[in-house]
C-alpha cells in the first residue's frame with residue numbers, strides 16, 4: 001500500500017513536470033536544453049523553467065541573454081548565503097581531504113604557493129599519506145621549491161609531534177591519503193589521525209570528472225567531519241559545471257577554489273560567486 005502511494009506520488013510529480021514543461025514556449029527549449037547539458041539537476045531546471053515562464057509571460061520575444069540574467073539571479077539567491085572564497089588565513093592548519101587521485105597534493109601545492117608568494121606566509125606541510133611510496137616524494141618536491149619543511153606522520157603520535165615541530169609557522173597544510181571513502185572506516189581512520197579542532201579548517205576535494213552520484217556518496221561519508229568548503233578540481237576536463245552547483249545547494253556547503261589544469265601554481269582559481277555564475281554560462285560562448 002505504502003509503495004503504491006509512493007509510486008502514485010512520483011507518477012503525479014512526473015506528470016506535473018511534463019505538463020509544466022509542455023506549457024513553456026518553444027523559444028525557451030534551447031535554453032532549458034543548455035541547463036540540461038550543464039547537468040544542473042531536474043528540480044533546479046524546473047524551478048528556473050517556471051521562473052522564466054513567469055518572466056516572459058507577456059513578452060513578445062525571448063533571448064538567451066535575458067534567460068541567462070533571470071537564471072543567474074535565481075542561482076545567486078540560492079548560493080549567496082554559502083561561504084564562497086579561499087583560505088581564511090585565520091586558522092593555522094589546513095586539512096585537505098578527498099578520494100584517490102582527485103588532485104589533493106597538487107591543489108595543496110597551488111594553495112601553498114599562493115600563501116607564500118602572495119600572502120608572504122611562513123608555511124609547512126604534514127603528510128599522512130604514507131600509503132603510497134611516491135606520495136611523500138611528490139610533496140617534498142613541491143615543498144623544496146617553496147623551501148618549506150615537510151613532516152611525515154605515520155600515526156597520531158607522529159602527527160602530534162609534527163604539529164609541535166611546525167608550531168612556529170603561520171600555516172601548515174595537511175596532505176592526506178586518497179582512500180575509497182565509500183568505506184566508512186577510512187573516514188574514522190582520518191578522524192583518529194588528524195585534528196579537527198578550532199585551529200583547523202578542512203576542505204573536501206572532489207574532481208569534476210567523478211559522477212555526481214558517487215560524489216554525493218563521498219560527501220555523505222564526510223558529513224561526520226567539520227568540512228568547511230568544497231574544492232572542485234579538473235574542471236578543465238569537463239564541459240558541464242552544473243554538478244558543482246547541485247552539490248553546493250544540496251549539501252549547503254561553500255566553495256573555496258576550483259582548479260583547471262595540472263600546472264602548479266597557476267591552474268587554480270579562488271572561488272567567487274559571480275565568477276562561478278559566469279563559469280556556468282561559459283559553455284554557451286564556445
Ligand SMILES: Nc1nc2c(ncn2[C@@H]2O[C@H](COP(=O)(O)OP(=O)(O)OP(=O)(O)O)[C@@H](O)[C@H]2O)c(=O)[nH]1
Nearest residue numbers: 100101102103104105106178233234259260261262
Ligand atoms: N586536468 C587536471 N588534472 C589535474 C588537476 N589537478 C590535479 N590534476 C592531476 O591529477 C593527478 C593526481 O593528482 P594528485 O595531486 O597526485 O592527486 P591526489 O588526490 O593527491 O592523489 P592521491 O594522493 O593518490 O589520492 C595528477 O596527474 C595531477 O596533475 C586539474 O585541475 N586538472
Ligand SMILES: [Mg+2]
Nearest residue numbers: 104105129135
Ligand atoms: Mg596525494
